[in-house]
Amino acid sequence: MNDKDNTPDDQIDAEFRWQMPEAFNFASDVVDRWAADPSKLALLAENAAGDQQSFTYAQVSRLSCQLANLLVNQGIQQGDRVIVMLPRIPQWQIAMTAVLRMGAIPIPCITMLTTKDLAYRAEHAGAKGIITIAPECPKFDTIDSLQTRICVGEAPTGWVGLSEADALPESFEAATVGIDDPAIMYYTSGSTGNPKGVTHASRALWAWKNSAEHWLDLGPGDRIWCTADTGWSKAGTSILFGPWSRGTAVLFYDGPFEPAKRFDLLSRHQITCFCAAATELRQLVLEDASQYDLSTLRQTVSAGESVNPEILTRWKALTGTYVLDGYGQTETLMTITNRPGREVKAGSMGRPLPGVECAVRTGDDEAQSRGATGELLIGLPNPQVMLGYWQDPERTASTQVTIQGREWFATGDNVEIDSEGYVFFTGRADDIINSSGYRIGPQEVENALSGHPAVRECAVVGIPDEERGELVKAWIVLKDGFTGNDALTAELQNHVKASTAPYKYPRRIAFAADLPKTVTGKIRRNVLRAKDET
Template identity: 35%
Template sequence: MGASAHTDRFVLDHLPPTDQQPEFLFDRPELAYPERLNAAVELLRRAIAAAGPEGRALIDHDHEFSWARADAISSRMARVLIDDMGLGPGNRVLLHGPNSAWTVLAWFAILKAGGVVVATMPRLRPAELASVLDKARISHALVYDTLAGAVTEARASSPALNRVMTSGELQRAAQGLPPGTGFEPVDTAADDPALIAFTSGTTGQPKGCVHFHRDILAMADTFARHTLDLGPDDIVAGTPPIAFTFGLGGLVVFPAAAGAATAFAPRPGFDALAETIERHTATTLFTAPTGYRALLKLAGDHDLSSLRTCVSAGETLPAATSDAWHDATGVRIIDGIGATEMIHIFISARGDDIRPGSTGKAVPGYQARIIDAEGCPLPPGETGRLAVRGPTGCRYLDDPRQSAYVQDGWNLTGDVYRLDEDGYFWFVARADDMIVSSGYNIGAPEVENALLRHPAVAEAAVIGAPDEERGQIVKAFVVLNSGYDPSDALRTGLQEHVKAVIAPYKYPRALDFVDTLPKTQTGKLQRFRLKAGA
């Protein structure tokens, strides 16, 4: 471990004990990082080297920035952070903004100034923000103008937060610096904390995941390097928030590492995403399975033919969605499993290596295996817990749940998988989503995928509901496509459809029609909310 540049050691002092951290692997040459490394500096260096100083970098609906301007502006912002806001190395900085060029520039600036980025979803309420402020002991905040109200309210109950600057104030302060004002980025260690990413709350109370400067580079040098094949001519678009590490990688880190550009939608929503793809001829797309299903409905009104690479993560990609997208666009979606704890995707496949329904193989740099309840490896064909290790891994900020996630040096993601003879990993269910009915183990995603193959079904979620006779029964919640109305006849038809597609004992004995499904702000299904009302 290199000598830390952090004078504020709060994060370093609240990392898990060494014996509770995973084993990290750096056995590939591209993962041999120097002791001194600032991720923002290195990413911008790579971007300018690949695309040239005037290469397109960040494209908003009314403005765009070259990589040289992004570098210069973020340096001026960093100067304001230190001189005007008193930021010290290791201080945590709340970054509360939408997916936009400003948010990316501010992200680079915080890292250049030696701060630790704590990015939050734009729609978080004051109480949720206050929880993050307190957990991470955040002292500084950069806030987009239109989102300032929630932070102001949260600040009232979070005394540690004493320095706040809005996007407009930061922009004016940076522009007001004298011409030629220089800035020397803080000389951080590769293993200095760079960000705290909070999990999206699919299972309840979010956890703060600490990632180092080297971890940010590692996600680019593993998944992006070996699976995406991005270059300076590519334009990326997508829906995952930058506060979500899926979005951070796809919309910030991966484009910078390759010198590609990112085009931001002018507003939330899949219609705006489709417009952005068409307007800027985006070549690469990041969104969740829900997004691909929504875009399929919009494809007739928008030209999506510029897309050549499409990535899905956040939740498992049903084979039905993968096939429907391929039929409509000719592009096979790259599925991947990642985790906030791991920073990004660690199992995936692209091109001819994709097998619809399978997540893929371990990304180069990572190892993955299936284990039983005692932690022993299982042979191909057996179903068990997924364990993974590589150059990134779980470090919860002061959280007793660390010992459950990391065991014997491996990260246990909470997923149940099966490995086939060819080394492909097949998702079965989240460990807490396995349904045990009359002694049978039933994976909720398999039933959901069967339902999605029916033309009436737009979305489906499946849980195990308590049952005196069977222990649990399969219960489905179904959102219908337009043109279909709830009825007893349709309910029976869907049940019979599932019996015809998969083993009959897996069919949903209970099925409710609903208008929407509960989801996190990143689009992940919140099954625990469905279970609470079951």
């Protein structure tokens, strides 16, 4: 623990000031700075076969310079959007650093995305390039707009192998990126329509160090393992931007979820901070970890879904560490967390981080910071809050509200803030489904189901599930001539898996004669959800 543990939160918050530079390039201002020590460890990587690699900051700096030169040679310029779709392999960090180094805008994507998902992102963002692994290359065969194609592994026709960067210069003059210039884009599900392109300025990459210090409590001597997928903004918080801003070494594991393996990796790599979703922790607390040396583990954190009190208690008994729950959105990064060495209230997401002002919008359309229930608001301006949704000024404007002369970002999440400032999540204000930490928009699933010849009409909702938080359930009205049965259920599930990212498929399907609707014809999803609660 560091000195701040002896300082009251209120004093830390009162003294905190955002002191942003005029320009910020993560590659030169963070990676290259730590690379001045040629022996400083940045990354440990291991795969399911047990193969291991390690990289210093100096090596990441050199390799990212070479890749930046390759990107330039292939026509990528500052400001261009580049899809980075890689699994948990070291080339992900190198690619992200290289794209940022040259001032281009990376779009991190998970490998579960389908051709349809990727075509939408490429077209919507006007992306010019793609970096992916060989097995994923066929997904891009019909996406002609991606002129620059770089493959990790044996490159097919029309692609350039990443290995060609090996012969290029090991230096690259980093681009000047203004603090308010676009720097990264994440696609996140909305309750209606296609995924939204959440665009963050370089100020956000700079500000990610805030949660790394005050939530993860990281320093140059730490090692963190975060199990988030590479397409999530959580990977920025706890795998790349946050930890490396603090000079911390990161473990990257490319392998399936196996509880015993999790504890083996924590022990062998002497992890000091572990970050995992509540879905994982629910499985891990059932494991016997007595044979593993977890003496270096001093902190565990979780975000994306609520951690119930039972898990907190069992994890503490198992590992000796508390689970510090936290809250953030793709649009805002981490804003509310339980802090190290502070009281943890079971069920609470914690209190606002330094530099973050929170309140709730009450039914009277007032903003109250204590002892109130309503929609969570984040005070503006704040460097962590997005620039906006890409090419969608109307939707961007809908998130910004003025209450009593004060500007706020409206999160769409309902919370309760108690008299001490602790925040408790009570539910979404929209229909977003949160399953195992994945945000799933119901309309994306409905669009996929509607493409099946048996479906006349459908509605998708989230239903409570002890293991995953929520499950995706579809209510379907069939066309004449079709009968709802187990075979059709499986066929519909496979159809969704083939049409969009597989994690979005409905694990439950119910067939109905009709769907409840308002007088204007809008589906009443709340009525469908209620059917599973009775």
